[in-house]
Amino acid sequence: MTAVFAKTPMLTDAVLHxxxxxxxxxxxxxxxxxxxxxxxxxxxxxxxxVGCAVMAYNYxxxxxxxxxxxxxxxxxxxxxxxxxxxxxxxxQGDGDLAAIGTAETVHAAARGENITVVFVNNxxxxxxxxxxxxxxxxxxxxxxxxxxxxxxxxxxxxxxxEMLATLDGTAYCERVxxxxxxxxxxxxxxxxxxxxxxxxxxxxSLVEVLSSCPTNWGMTPSGALEWLRENMMPYYPLGVYKxxx
Amino acid sequence: MMSEKILIKGNEAVAEAALAAGCRHFFxxxxxxxxxLAAYLARRMPxxxxxxxxxxxxxxxxxxxxxxxAAGVRCMTSSSSPGISLKSEGLSYLAGCDLPAVIVxxxxxxxxxxxxxxxxxxxxxxxxxxxxxxxxxxxxxPGGVQEMYSFTVRAFDLADQYRMTVMLxxxxxxxxxxxxxxxxxxxxxxxxxxxxxxxxxxxGSGKRxxxxxxxxxxxxxxxxxxxxxRYEKYKTVETDGQMSDGYLLDDAEVVVAAYGASSxxxxxxxxEARSRGVRAGLLRPITLWPFPxxxxxxxxxxxxxxxxxxxxxxxxxxxxxxxxxCSRPVTLCNRVGGVAPEPGQVLxxxxxx
Numbered sequence: 001m002t003a004v005f006a007k008t009p010m011l012t013d014a015v016l017h018x019x020x021x022x023x024x025x026x027x028x029x030x031x032x033x034x035x036x037x038x039x040x041x042x043x044x045x046x047x048x049x050v051g052c053a054v055m056a057y058n059y060x061x062x063x064x065x066x067x068x069x070x071x072x073x074x075x076x077x078x079x080x081x082x083x084x085x086x087x088x089x090x091x092q093g094d095g096d097l098a099a100i101g102t103a104e105t106v107h108a109a110a111r112g113e114n115i116t117v118v119f120v121n122n123x124x125x126x127x128x129x130x131x132x133x134x135x136x137x138x139x140x141x142x143x144x145x146x147x148x149x150x151x152x153x154x155x156x157x158x159x160x161x162e163m164l165a166t167l168d169g170t171a172y173c174e175r176v177x178x179x180x181x182x183x184x185x186x187x188x189x190x191x192x193x194x195x196x197x198x199x200x201x202x203x204x205s206l207v208e209v210l211s212s213c214p215t216n217w218g219m220t221p222s223g224a225l226e227w228l229r230e231n232m233m234p235y236y237p238l239g240v241y242k243x244x245x
Numbered sequence: 246m247m248s249e250k251i252l253i254k255g256n257e258a259v260a261e262a263a264l265a266a267g268c269r270h271f272f273x274x275x276x277x278x279x280x281x282l283a284a285y286l287a288r289r290m291p292x293x294x295x296x297x298x299x300x301x302x303x304x305x306x307x308x309x310x311x312x313x314x315a316a317g318v319r320c321m322t323s324s325s326s327p328g329i330s331l332k333s334e335g336l337s338y339l340a341g342c343d344l345p346a347v348i349v350x351x352x353x354x355x356x357x358x359x360x361x362x363x364x365x366x367x368x369x370x371x372x373x374x375x376x377x378x379x380x381x382x383x384x385x386x387p388g389g390v391q392e393m394y395s396f397t398v399r400a401f402d403l404a405d406q407y408r409m410t411v412m413l414x415x416x417x418x419x420x421x422x423x424x425x426x427x428x429x430x431x432x433x434x435x436x437x438x439x440x441x442x443x444x445x446x447x448x449g450s451g452k453r454x455x456x457x458x459x460x461x462x463x464x465x466x467x468x469x470x471x472x473x474x475r476y477e478k479y480k481t482v483e484t485d486g487q488m489s490d491g492y493l494l495d496d497a498e499v500v501v502a503a504y505g506a507s508s509x510x511x512x513x514x515x516x517e518a519r520s521r522g523v524r525a526g527l528l529r530p531i532t533l534w535p536f537p538x539x540x541x542x543x544x545x546x547x548x549x550x551x552x553x554x555x556x557x558x559x560x561x562x563x564x565x566x567x568x569x570x571c572s573r574p575v576t577l578c579n580r581v582g583g584v585a586p587e588p589g590q591v592l593x594x595x596x597x598x
Contacts, residue, residue: 041450041451042448042449042450042451042452043447043448043449044450045316045446045447047312054461055461057457057459061450061455062450062455063446063447063448063450063455063456063457064446064455064456064457064458064459065311065312065315065446065457065458065459066457066458066459066460066461067308067311067312067338068308068311068334068335068338071304071305071308071311071335074300074304074305074306074308074309074311074312075308075309075311075312075315076312077298077305077309077312078270078272078308078309078310078311078312078313078314078315078316078320079312079313079315079316079446079447080312081270081296081298081309081313082270082296082312082313082316082317082318082320082447083316083317083447083448085448086316086447086448103301103302103304103305104301104304104305104308106301107300107301107305
């Protein structure tokens with residue numbers, strides 16, 4: 001019998017703790033496959049955020065550092081400056097990257113820090129039980145926006161790719177989604193590109209992945225993906241926002 | 246390796262010593278009165294193939310140290326009081342991951358934005374850890390520019406030896422003053438050779454298995470075990486690491502305890518007291534954590550009174566009382582807010598003790 005599909009070596013055998021229907025599993029797989037394909041696993045150093053992916057170090061088969069909330073790009077900077085030959089990446093959620101860690105994100109990009117950032121945007125704080133995130137949609141109900149996010153008092157969602165694209169230091173940023181097979185394939189391509197850039201010394205590369213959170217959105221997995229397509233994609237259009245190459 | 250004396254500012258002596266100790270990664274953020282330290286390394290690091298990086302914040306700087314330390318290199322950040330408050334989150338994470346790092350605090354007056362004048366008001370913050378959770382950092386208090394140099398070199402060795410943060414707790418007086426310094430040879434012979442760090446991340450995970458730097462424990466019993474083990478290490482540091490210095494201490498009936506800049510002021514007052522027939526002496530803590538309890542207990546055998554000379558509202562005085570189990574009266578002699586004590590004030594305290 002020919003094996004047509006197998007576990008990618010860059011993932012460990014640990015059972016994922018993510019909720020049913022969560023897309024973190026898909027994104028983990030894409031990052032791991034990429035590291036395998038590029039032969040960069042042995043020199044990879046991942047930086048885990050605070051958020052649902054806090055235990056990413058259990059799942060990736062490479063060296064890993066768990067960072068304080070929002071600080072992953074600064075930690076990755078320290079690693080990269082100390083070990084420039086390593087493939088250094090952060091894996092962060094929207095609260096981590098676009099709220100408490102905005103400064104670290106923006107300035108790592110502004111410096112053109114030669115790292116890869118995988119940014120999972122699911123429009124909510126997942127691990128803490130579903131609070132309003134910087135990327136929560138106007139009108140979206142969360143634990144801390146129980147009447148729906150009101151832009152008059154809670155402001156507007158942050159479009160990270162658009163913001164970072166204005167910086168000269170950003171080499172590459174693209175927004176993708178993992179809601180269907182076609183988009184998953186596109187996400188893989190973008191993630192691969194973001195790592196290739198680093199290995200070629202091109203500078204700061206970020207891939208924003210629109211993701212779903214069925215548990216905290218209060219939806220079925222397929223319903224959540226439908227909601228993502230109908231509500232998030234118009235506000236967060238997919239596409240390449242910056243590509244220096 | 247330099248072997249002749251050089252005339253150098255305290256802040257620059259720390260920077261030069263860091264290079265001598267093999268530190269090639271510095272992450273900082275501008276703040277008075279430590280700016281010369283960063284400026285010196287901004288000039289020197291590129292010349293020696295090192296990294297000087299001006300971070301976007303104190304928080305980012307300490308987290309860059311966290312990353313670089315995790316990757317196994319000797320690294321440092323420096324700041325002054327308000328900046329150290331911001332770095333406290335990072336200090337807690339460094340401790341939680343048992344990462345070595347050297348942090349410099351050139352203290353200024355507080356609380357809040359306070360003043361840019363010298364102070365010793367961060368004693369509690371330094372000796373009690375600063376950040377959240379059960380942990381300690383080692384705290385070294387230089388008394389002059391020579392010690393700014395030699396203690397910095399020592400700090401890197403201690404950090405690696407114990408896998409913990411070592412803070413150089415100094416102040417605006419010592420940071421800004423110039424004195425001749427004889428650059429001392431670092432323990433590794435001057436090449437900055439690193440001790441083996443098999444726990445570090447960064448390449449080679451295929452051969453050695455992967456390394457993970459982490460302070461998260463989902464099982465309370467695991468975290469409890471880790472904390473208890475870490476405190477075993479701290480116990481060793483407390484036993485082996487206490488350092489202090491004495492001046493006319495052996496027969497002193499009145500012991501002035503002072504560290505850093507205050508200790509220099511104390512010496513003048515002690516000389517004057519001796520000339521007036523009062524057997525005064527100085528006990529100068531060099532390590533503030535671990536506090537030199539043994540030296541204080543010994544001094545209590547011949548002293549009838551202690552004076553804690555501080556540029557704070559009375560912080561070290563608590564450690565003195567604990568060290569001598571309140572067996573002798575301890576009085577506070579202090580100036581605060583960026584004001585330095587005067588020898589006359591100290592003399593009066595000694596004569597009244």
